[in-house]
Amino acid sequence: MAKKVLKFGGTSVGTIDRILHVAKIIKKELDSGHEVIAIVSAMSGKTNELLNQSKTISKDFSKRELDVLLASGEQVTSSLLSGALIDIGVNSKSWLNWQIPILTEGENLNSRIINMNISKINKFLSDGGVAIIPGFQGVSKNGEVTTIGRGGSDATAVAVAKIFEADKCEIYTDVDGIYSTDPNKIPVAKKIDKISYEEMLELSSLGAKVMQSSAVQTAMMYNIPLEVKSTFTDRQGTKIFDQESIDYTKSVTGVAYSKDDAKITLIGVQDKPGVAANIFEPLSKNQINVDMVIQNISSDQKTTDITFTIKRDDLLKTIEILRNNKNIQYENMSHNDKVAKISIVGAGMVSTPGVTYRMFRGLAEEKINILAISTSEIKLSVIIDEHDTLKAIKKLHTIFELD
Amino acid sequence: MAKKVLKFGGTSVGTIDRILHVAKIIKKELDSGHEVIAIVSAMSGKTNELLNQSKTISKDFSKRELDVLLASGEQVTSSLLSGALIDIGVNSKSWLNWQIPILTEGENLNSRIINMNISKINKFLSDGGVAIIPGFQGVSKNGEVTTIGRGGSDATAVAVAKIFEADKCEIYTDVDGIYSTDPNKIPVAKKIDKISYEEMLELSSLGAKVMQSSAVQTAMMYNIPLEVKSTFTDRQGTKIFDQESIDYTKSVTGVAYSKDDAKITLIGVQDKPGVAANIFEPLSKNQINVDMVIQNISSDQKTTDITFTIKRDDLLKTIEILRNNKNIQYENMSHNDKVAKISIVGAGMVSTPGVTYRMFRGLAEEKINILAISTSEIKLSVIIDEHDTLKAIKKLHTIFELD
Numbered sequence: 001m002a003k004k005v006l007k008f009g010g011t012s013v014g015t016i017d018r019i020l021h022v023a024k025i026i027k028k029e030l031d032s033g034h035e036v037i038a039i040v041s042a043m044s045g046k047t048n049e050l051l052n053q054s055k056t057i058s059k060d061f062s063k064r065e066l067d068v069l070l071a072s073g074e075q076v077t078s079s080l081l082s083g084a085l086i087d088i089g090v091n092s093k094s095w096l097n098w099q100i101p102i103l104t105e106g107e108n109l110n111s112r113i114i115n116m117n118i119s120k121i122n123k124f125l126s127d128g129g130v131a132i133i134p135g136f137q138g139v140s141k142n143g144e145v146t147t148i149g150r151g152g153s154d155a156t157a158v159a160v161a162k163i164f165e166a167d168k169c170e171i172y173t174d175v176d177g178i179y180s181t182d183p184n185k186i187p188v189a190k191k192i193d194k195i196s197y198e199e200m201l202e203l204s205s206l207g208a209k210v211m212q213s214s215a216v217q218t219a220m221m222y223n224i225p226l227e228v229k230s231t232f233t234d235r236q237g238t239k240i241f242d243q244e245s246i247d248y249t250k251s252v253t254g255v256a257y258s259k260d261d262a263k264i265t266l267i268g269v270q271d272k273p274g275v276a277a278n279i280f281e282p283l284s285k286n287q288i289n290v291d292m293v294i295q296n297i298s299s300d301q302k303t304t305d306i307t308f309t310i311k312r313d314d315l316l317k318t319i320e321i322l323r324n325n326k327n328i329q330y331e332n333m334s335h336n337d338k339v340a341k342i343s344i345v346g347a348g349m350v351s352t353p354g355v356t357y358r359m360f361r362g363l364a365e366e367k368i369n370i371l372a373i374s375t376s377e378i379k380l381s382v383i384i385d386e387h388d389t390l391k392a393i394k395k396l397h398t399i400f401e402l403d
Numbered sequence: 404m405a406k407k408v409l410k411f412g413g414t415s416v417g418t419i420d421r422i423l424h425v426a427k428i429i430k431k432e433l434d435s436g437h438e439v440i441a442i443v444s445a446m447s448g449k450t451n452e453l454l455n456q457s458k459t460i461s462k463d464f465s466k467r468e469l470d471v472l473l474a475s476g477e478q479v480t481s482s483l484l485s486g487a488l489i490d491i492g493v494n495s496k497s498w499l500n501w502q503i504p505i506l507t508e509g510e511n512l513n514s515r516i517i518n519m520n521i522s523k524i525n526k527f528l529s530d531g532g533v534a535i536i537p538g539f540q541g542v543s544k545n546g547e548v549t550t551i552g553r554g555g556s557d558a559t560a561v562a563v564a565k566i567f568e569a570d571k572c573e574i575y576t577d578v579d580g581i582y583s584t585d586p587n588k589i590p591v592a593k594k595i596d597k598i599s600y601e602e603m604l605e606l607s608s609l610g611a612k613v614m615q616s617s618a619v620q621t622a623m624m625y626n627i628p629l630e631v632k633s634t635f636t637d638r639q640g641t642k643i644f645d646q647e648s649i650d651y652t653k654s655v656t657g658v659a660y661s662k663d664d665a666k667i668t669l670i671g672v673q674d675k676p677g678v679a680a681n682i683f684e685p686l687s688k689n690q691i692n693v694d695m696v697i698q699n700i701s702s703d704q705k706t707t708d709i710t711f712t713i714k715r716d717d718l719l720k721t722i723e724i725l726r727n728n729k730n731i732q733y734e735n736m737s738h739n740d741k742v743a744k745i746s747i748v749g750a751g752m753v754s755t756p757g758v759t760y761r762m763f764r765g766l767a768e769e770k771i772n773i774l775a776i777s778t779s780e781i782k783l784s785v786i787i788d789e790h791d792t793l794k795a796i797k798k799l800h801t802i803f804e805l806d
Contacts, residue, residue, distance in 0.1 A: 016459045053483060054483065057419060057422065057487045058489075062486045062489040065485045065486040066482070066486065068481070068499065069479060069483060069486070075472075076453070078471065079468040079469070079472035080456060080472060082465065082468045083468040086461075086468065087461035087463070093467075094468060099546055144502075145499070
């Protein structure tokens, strides 16, 4: 017997039929002898509908009232699901956040869960009951309704799993797991059976948006076993553990890519302390997020070239700042907004020699030009021409035996 | 300066445009120097939508969870309206029932408001704030979500007016007041400027469903001045006071009717104590609601005729019970399911001689046969053939100068 936290996303509870189906999943877990706490999102589309209503009223709708408004979505799903469970003979109860309570801190629309009372629910679970908790929301110390940001139901699930000391947290969604790359766009994508938190975070921050990153971080910090699985099939999903628990048979776990980047190179920058800071400080002050930064070793020991990538939407603003800021000196600037970032991610990379070389040789065989390179412990990213994206992802799947 | 409770029904807040309009009404009251608490219903159709979802899940959906589900409707309206007020510069705040709290007792779906905490909201009002409270719901002593029955937002409004000692409670709705009879079906219907609680109750229980009866009763008990008015026009509505405050210029205030009645007459019932009880006890035990009861004086001192009316839907069941119950003895039974009940209501009736006679003569002039008569202090009801309904109502409007 284990204590499980099951989280059901918006599409999983998107219709009454699906809520009835989710009730059956929960009953099956209960019948297997597990204690179950279920976290639910709002029915798919509901949060956007409420958001749009608020926007129709005001472009600057009160954040306090928006929290009250949005919280209603998960309340509806919780009561419907709990009612569905009761109808099939399960002793179920929905617990609104103020009834538990789930305490949060921070500002409206962007709070963090700091604690919750577990005694009443634990008593209910040990009596054979199922607790249904609306995700995404909480109550502040002042008794105000708060929400914890889009995708926040994942964060609720992991926080509940942590505070209730659950044995496992299962994220039910509309895909059957984490894929080696985006399965909707890249046909060679393959489902991953096991992945580490770190790899998951790299893939997630690079565009594989199956789970909210901060929820994965929390799970990593408290070593809560996760599983991402489909609500609509019985197949096993993707299990997410710490690196030590995974026996890596492959050096690379997945290939992430993003296509909304732009690259800027400043040529002939003075190679002395403080120069990089002079460049990136004004960008940061203008809310421009710099992703990769590569500084080449200067050949003449006096000047260097600095290449960095930013969101494509920020390109014009960035060029303007670089041109007009007197503290930034360089000989020449080149930029390219038709680039893509391709990253191989794998916790096994560090212990497998030659991964970098194999990636570069593979891309060369496809005549794909590498415009910039950046590496970290479990990730290797390259910037390439955007139109080579698909070719590169396919080649990397072949090289690293992902397909 | 007065303290006002304004209640806005489902159609008044049925769309975002209407919510924006309601915000303007509230701001105008505030700008006139009043303190304002607004009670809101769910957007029109919302409660039915949620109810239907619950019915799709289970014909016997958990009442506890249904309360949680339904309460979300008014929560949405409260936050949208409060956001709309903030957008036009009003210091507004929605107060969910557990945040006040509004304490209720009784069972789920049918609770009663017993108390509420007024200090926080009174402080907010005296600082120039507007408090928005979702109607129809509360919190039990055990911290459970409760609702107080359909139309319960009226009850919330009156309870809030009572406990906050408001000077006035205004019920904003989609009609511009109380009419002498149903204006949607009877063209001669005319708006009433002033009416007593008692008359309002008689009209309400007889089918003029502008306000929930128990809310009117509470207002009467605590002498809270009410006004029913339209959200969509600036015209004065109908003011509801105690009888003493009204200077009656007319003996009759309105004409109510209902068309879903049936009449049963038991002929030759033994005229002795306990007979009526024998008849009505088994009906009551079978949830059959008996409305009018008329017992004629028996001519032979030994038997009498008893006529009573019931809901038309209960006719067959009632006949069966009367036929099969050995304790009920009578010579003959007649029944008629094509009858209507027409009632004239007026607090001025008691002090105006001849009202009864004028009614009977008027109906006779139209060749309308009276099948049964029942009178009370402020009401005189007759049962007539259903197809004479419109003719009777028109005639009564003419006789009593209502049109």
